[in-house]
Amino acid sequence: MKTYRIGQIVPSSNITMETEIPALLRARESIAPERFTFHSSRMRMKHVTKEELAAMDADSDRCALELSDAKVDVLGYACLVAIMSMGHGYHCVSADRLHGVTRDNGASAPVVTSAGxxxxxxxxxxxxxxxxxxxxxxxxxxxxxxxxxxxxxxxxxxxxxxxxxxxxxxxxxxxxxxxxxxxxxxxxxxxxxxxxxxxxxxxxxxxxxxxxxxxxxxxxxIATTWQMLNALKLDTRVPGGGTLLSGAY
Structure with missing residues (x-):
């Protein structure tokens, strides 16, 4: 039975991703053998404005570095609007850059953004x-x-x-x-x-x-959980996760 470390880069005022993603993966544990632990690093943000989002995104490299110190198996950037406010296609730019941070720290991990x-x-x-x-x-x-x-x-x-x-x-x-x-x-x-x-x-x-x-x-x-499971090459069936987490995708 393998245990996977799930890393999340989370806005400092976010209290939902550390409940919903674990809830989904705990539901998956009821039907599959894999187990998960959850680890977060926070970047400051209190108000959802373009200025605060840009300042927060600049902090994401530090978070990726911290999480790679823990050798997480996958890393999720848990702020959709921060990515989307940086311009079209930025989810690809961010994921590539943060993956590079983990690789350069000797703990290469796939990076998933909630936006992507x-x-x-x-x-x-x-x-x-x-x-x-x-x-x-x-x-x-x-x-x-x-x-x-x-x-x-x-x-x-x-x-x-x-x-x-x-x-x-x-x-x-x-x-x-x-x-x-x-x-x-x-x-x-x-x-x-x-x-x-x-x-x-x-x-x-x-x-x-x-x-x-x-x-x-x-x-x-749900989409972030689905892409994390795909990045880990695990089955994507999660009870209560709707159509995308039916296991068919």
Whole structure:
């Protein structure tokens, strides 16, 4: 029975990724032999503004270095909007640079970004048109929508919840999300991104949102978990993880 070390680079005010990713991988432990431990390094960020996000991203190299000291098996950059605010395609630039940090420290580890994972997850399930729910203010949400569209995915409809304080994002009741989606026109989309943010909790609402809409539902945390499992070359079936974590992708 192998144990894998899961490393996460986390915004200092993020309290969700260290609950949702472990919850998903603990659920996987109920059906598979592999075990996981969880390790984080934090970069300062309290308010979700472009300026704070840019300053925070500059700190990610230090976090990758610290986590590689622990010889983690995979490293996740757990802030979608920080990556997307740095310009089109930046998830590739960030992942390559942070992987280089681990390699130069003699502890080479694959790097997954939540931004890149969401893009890849949408494409993996074959979705061409999506609906997106995000907690950000409208300008940042528009930037996220533009980033997704630049990757060749059509965002047919989106909703910004306009919560600026990052701890308030974490406090948003996930069970409100199916109702928010019900108010959106999702008739012509292929999939729904229930939370385009790794700080907005969503896991308990995923099965309900899939039932309400009849569409595949994924989130940034689900996509990050999926890409971590792929990077580790492990089976991607996770109970309660929605369509993307059905094991088929």
């Amino acid at each position: 994972a969401l893009i890849q997850g949408i494409k993996a399930i074959g979705a061409k048109r999506v609906a997106v729910v995000a907690p950000y203010m409208k300008p940042l949400t528009e930037m996220v929508v533009d980033y997704i569209r630049n990757e060749g995915i059509e965002v047919a409809t989106w909703r910004a919840l306009e919560i600026q304080d990052n701890l308030a994002v974490a406090a948003h009741d996930p069970m409100k999300l199916p109702g928010i989606v019900r108010e959106m026109d999702t008739s012509d989309v292929d999939a729904i991104v229930l939370s385009a943010c790794v700080q907005m909790p969503s896991l308990p609402a995923v099965p309900m949102a899939e039932a309400v809409t009849g569409k595949p539902v994924l989130t940034a945390a």
